[in-house]
Structure formats: structure tokens, C-alpha cells
Amino acid sequence: xxxxxxxxxxxxxxxxxxxxxxxxxxxxxxxxxxxxxxxxxxxxxxxxxxxxxxxxxxxxxxxxxxxxxxxxxxxxxxxxxxxxxxxxxxxxxxxxxxxxxxxxxxxxxxxxxxxxxxxxxxxx
Ligand SMILES: Nc1nc2c(c(=O)[nH]1)N=C([C@H](O)[C@H](O)COP(=O)(O)OP(=O)(O)OP(=O)(O)O)CN2
Ligand SMILES: [Zn+2]
Numbered sequence: 001x002x003x004x005x006x007x008x009x010x011x012x013x014x015x016x017x018x019x020x021x022x023x024x025x026x027x028x029x030x031x032x033x034x035x036x037x038x039x040x041x042x043x044x045x046x047x048x049x050x051x052x053x054x055x056x057x058x059x060x061x062x063x064x065x066x067x068x069x070x071x072x073x074x075x076x077x078x079x080x081x082x083x084x085x086x087x088x089x090x091x092x093x094x095x096x097x098x099x100x101x102x103x104x105x106x107x108x109x110x111x112x113x114x115x116x117x118x119x120x121x122x123x124x
Contacts, residue, residue, distance in 0.1 A: 002048045003108060005036045008058045010066040014081040026069075031086065032113040033062060035094055039105040049098075049105050057097045061090050083112040083120035091122045 009032045016023035035058050039048050065073065070081030075089045091110040098105050106124075113119040 001038055001040055002042065003036055003038045004048055004051065004054060005034055006051060006055045006058055007032065007034045008055070008062045009033060010062040012065050012068050012070050012081075014070040016080050016082060019080070019082070029114045031065075031083075032119075033058065033087075033090060034109075034111045035090065036108045036110075037094075037098065037105050038108040041104055043104075049101060057094055058090075061093045061097075083114050083118070084122065087112040087120055087122035091124050095124055 009030060011028060011030050013026060013028040015026050035054070037049070037054065042048060065086070070076055070086070073081065076085060079085055087110045090112070091107050094110070095107045098107065109121050109123050111119050111121040
């Protein structure tokens with residue numbers, strides 16, 4: 001089994017409901033993100049997949065969140081834009097983008113840090 005990890009970041013605002021009182025207020029974070037993919041077989045170039053392509057996919061997904069008010073983003077309609085739900089959105093979006101690779105490369109985990117001390121991960 002091989003695992004690749006790439007990182008990225010975005011800045012966004014949100015309000016969280018029913019978590020803690022202070023999170024009900026409009027506020028923002030500089031989110032850090034790590035995406036890990038896995039697979040058993042290397043390709044003809046002896047890599048699981050190109051780091052550049054993986055970073056491009058992650059960059060594009062994070063660009064769709066960057067400088068957004070996440071509560072109004074369609075991905076979080078009817079749910080809190082928590083780190084957990086953000087990680088899930090990124091993982092599902094990335095999984096779709098990896099489908100053309102034929103199933104040999106899967107998303108293993110996406111971790112989202114709201115700060116250096118707090119993060120959540122989603123394992124599809
Ligand atoms: N499980 C989760 N808990 C919380 C989330 C979350 O996404 N998942 N999010 C928040 C808020 O976004 C909040 O802005 C951050 O809360 P918290 O880490 O408590 O606040 P601080 O940045 O002020 O951290 P300190 O370490 O207390 O300075 C809350 N919970
Ligand atoms: Zn917050």
C-alpha cells in the first residue's frame with residue numbers, strides 16, 4: 001500500500017449553530033488542509049499518481065471555498081460548516097476527481113485544521 005499526502009489552505013468565514021455560544025458569532029479561520037490518498041499499484045511511471053495533479057485538484061477544491069461565507073456555500077446548505085463537514089466535502093469532491101484514474105487511487109483521509117491546536121479528519 002502506498003500513501004501520498006498533499007496540503008493546502010484557504011480562508012473563510014462561518015457561523016456554527018448549537019456548538020458553543022461564541023461560534024454563533026460571525027468569525028473566520030485560516031484553514032489548513034491535508035489530503036491523503038492511497039493505492040496498491042504504481043503506474044507505468046512508478047508513482048501512485050502525480051503529486052502535481054493531486055495538488056491541482058486540492059487547489060481547485062479549496063479555491064471554491066476561499067474567501068466564502070461558508071454558511072451560504074451550497075455544500076453546507078442545511079448543515080454547519082464545521083471542520084468535520086468541510087473535511088467531508090473536500091474528500092467527496094476529491095474522490096470524484098480521482099474516478100478517471102480507474103479506482104486504483106482512493107481518498108484515505110482529509111484533515112482540516114481550524115487552528116494549530118484543533119483539527120478534524122474525515123475517512124470516506
Ligand atoms: N468538533 C468541532 N468543534 C468545534 C468546531 C468544529 O468545526 N468542530 N468549530 C468551532 C468553531 O469554529 C470555533 O471558531 C473554534 O473554536 P475553539 O477552537 O474553541 O476556539 P478558539 O479558536 O478561540 O480556540 P482557543 O484554543 O480556545 O483559543 C468550535 N468547536
Ligand atoms: Zn469557527
